[in-house]
Amino acid sequence: MMALSHCFKKAFLACMSLVTVSTFVSSHATASIRFAINAPGSKPYLYFDDVSQDYRGVVVDFFSFLESESDFAITYLDSNRVRSENFLLQKEADVFLSAIDWLNNPNYFIFSDVLMTHSSYIYSTSAFYGPFVPEDNPNASVCTRYGFIYPVLQEFFYKNNGGLVRVNSNSQVTMAMMLARGRCDYTIMSEQNAQSIMFDESFCDTTFYQSSNSISDVDLVFVIRPELVEFQHSVRAAMARFRKSGALQKSIQTHSGTHKFPKGKC
Structure with missing residues (x-):
């Protein structure tokens, strides 16, 4: 009887150990965030690069920075400015880049701090x-x-x-x-x-x-579904570090250049 009780205790502890590990893993699981693109995008914010066959731009650089220090992973969905707002309202997307003045229903969303001025x-x-x-x-x-x-x-x-x-x-x-x-x-x-x-x-x-x-002159922000408050906080914290490190300015120059007008013939 004692042997049976001892075996049961060991089995119980093993199960609890698995539950604890499972809980730890799930609490650190990566959360997927869907970013709606005003397809085909536009430089320097976010655009499709024919050479790399992937999206590039200031937005991509920032989210790569965010992903490196958080449990969020960004996926990109083709959309347009009008559809993007509806996508968030219908929970088919989670975030997109816009000026608040351009929105039809600004009171339905939460926002990041300013990424850059347009x-x-x-x-x-x-x-x-x-x-x-x-x-x-x-x-x-x-x-x-x-x-x-x-x-x-x-x-x-x-x-x-x-x-x-x-x-x-x-x-x-x-x-x-x-x-x-x-x-x-x-x-x-x-x-x-x-x-x-x-x-x-x-x-x-x-x-x-x-x-x-x-x-x-309008400020561009990330427009976010109101349920994603934790994501909003992560974006704000990461954006402050992204700007302070000089990575934001470097990204803007990389994707837009430092040319001055007028632009003459070659």
């Missing part, structure tokens, strides 16, 4: 003689990205007479190509977008000019 300028193949003023350019065509909202220009796009004509395309690269080919008078994008795109050798025969004034 300053938008007007670009042309002709020199600017003073700041760009929408009212002074009646019926001018502007190459824009489909689904994007441009708060400062919206009222001029809606005008029936004397406003601006919106010409949509599916990426900033296409916008620059259309501008170079005379399909529109102007285009609008962030300075980092323009630096990474317009100085590419594919535009060797084109001169691009930047307006002296920015059209809008």
